[in-house]
Amino acid sequence: MKKYYFALFLEPLPCLPQRFFLGNILHLKNESLFSTLATCQKRFGDTYASYFGPSRFVCINNVEHVQEIFTKRHIYDRDSFIRSNIDVVLPKCLRTLLGDEWHLRKRIVVEPFRQTELPRYLSNLVHLWDLIIENWCIEKYVTDDSNKISSTTNGYMLELLMEIFMGDSTIPEVSFADFCDAFLRFNGYVDFMFTTFFLPTIVKKWRVKMTKDYRESEALLHSYVKKLSDNAVITEKNLINSFLEAHKKEHMSENDIFSDIIDILTTAYTTTKGSSASIIYYLSTNPHIQTKIKEELTTIGINRDTTLTIELVNRLTYIECVCQEVIRHSTEITPFVARTALQDDIIGNDHNRINIRKDDLLIICTYNIHHDPKHWKLDPYQFLPERFLDEDPDRHRYAFLPFGGGHRACIAQQLAMLEMKVFIIRLMLLVTVHRSKDIPTSAINPVIRQEETPDLTGVYLKPTDEEIS
């Protein structure tokens, strides 16, 4: 609080006008977070402060600063903001740990995400994406009434992730529908902790713990994870077995296992849903990109009966560029990556020096950096996969950071890329994505020059066979 009073009157960085205790929160009533961070960059340049409630964030848009922050791992670590919020619902999961505890846990969690493990997931990915695509073809549109990606997809996506991480999606004596229901309810509370980032954690903690539905879904998930652990087939190499192994060596308690399994499932579920929604959106608005992808598949000799291998997937250069462009351009990817300073520091050089104080929260504005014309010579607001061929060369190493960077970067980047690639491959082998012309789409936000979230209204899939006949 003392620090807040000090900052209120002596803020050294440019900043939007603040309100007592609320900081810049009221600004978010009129503009999304993406848009607010972009507006501030246009107004103040690459470094400015933002106040969400009394919490001060130093916002960073300069890639040299980003590089320095990611490199100084002993000074900048996982931000206290994510740590305190996640800790309420999933205490002591990988994302909330620091120092030696984090290091030990990461060695355990990272096992199933290694490059060498990826081939094992291919057949499950193909099978479940096919089911999801078939389901979308049966329903008229890919969205339901709430205009979110159709809710019947949720179960399939969760099944896909369970097969990947647990080797099997069945839990003894529990119907998958019951597990899915408890998971989705609980996931709503994990989301709540993030989407209400402007509320003090103590308020959110009270709100969540007092909710009967939260307590029930948490208790159910605890009992399901216990059943999964008790019945795991020890010979298989997967996430649950890495955890059980660690439990035997007393490196993880039962509660740690619960927190990490649910954290990985909720993260993977949210990112898989978000990236697939973005892919469908961009394909529906760019029919010529669909044609190019289909041509690439034909050139490499992949048809719907081909058994996919990692070597084949790696030959699909254009599809790789489409995936990279999706995660560069889309608002479904987080607007920022955050760090907390563990000690006082100075970053930058004579021209762009910033004094950082111990406990400062740093916001690395991913979305702004991904759309900064200083780094992207081809109009960064346009969706152009070709920029990742050789058409937009020589950009700074830290101008593209969809998975964050440094020691706290995403542990599942290769798996996430594989999921997206297999989704595009199966989608383009089985269907063409269309958009009804007569259904109005959402307004374009003039600051970020796109819709706030991918608008899938009126998007439907037409099987390739029907299109040919």
Ligand code: HEM
């Ligand atoms: C398109 C998909 C994904 C994107 C764009 C993405 C992005 C990110 C980002 C930006 C971070 C923060 C990095 C940082 O602070 O430097 C992160 C961390 C993390 N991600 Fe991902 N992610 C994706 C998929 C996944 C999946 C599928 C999983 C799990 C299976 C996952 C698990 C994690 C975990 C556990 C962390 C925290 C790592 C740590 O704190 O040490 N992510 N991810």
